[in-house]
Amino acid sequence: MILNWKDEITKIDPDIKFRAHGGWLKTVEKLDKSVSNGYSLVGDFVHAGDFEEEYCEGLYLDCNKEGNSKKPQQDYRLFRFKDGKVRLLDMVIDGTKGWAPELWEAVEDEI
Template sequence: MLVNWSDEIKKIDPDIKFRANGGWLKTVDELDKSVKNGYSLVGDFVKAGDFEEEYDEGLYLDCNKEDKKTVDYRLFRFKDNKIRLLDMVIDGKQNWATDLWDAVEDEL
């Protein structure tokens, strides 16, 4: 699936300050509940930005740093050439990843 990640995330959230202060995108291939932080969402980091990139179908986690203190996390499903927002944590704190566990389990 060929996607411009910046364009796609702005369609879902037009007010987002996309990558204003950094961030990343990664696959989510499994869940490791032995840890309660972001390492519980096991996968590989992938390129994302204002350019076209090829993505496989699957679960993806986007981390967007809107300012130096606010970090948002969005869980997406890429399937059938469509991107669907499954869950999000706005202004995530220490155990933000556990808030996404139910959605991840439903999708894996």
């Protein structure tokens, strides 16, 4: 499916300060519980921004950084891309060191 990631995430969260201090988007293809950090959500990084991009159906994890540039707030959102639609499954706002396990249950439900 072809979509503009900035447009899609702004529809879901109109107050988001999209990529104010960086961030990334990646696929989530499997879960590796041998680690308890972001590496437990196994997948590939993909391009995302204010442009159209081709995306495959599947699970995606977005990290958006906003706020203070020295120590920005990091928000993590788990999405499902399917049938031309983007659906928010779960999120961790202002994630700290142990943010990834908070998404494990949602990932397991979708894989």
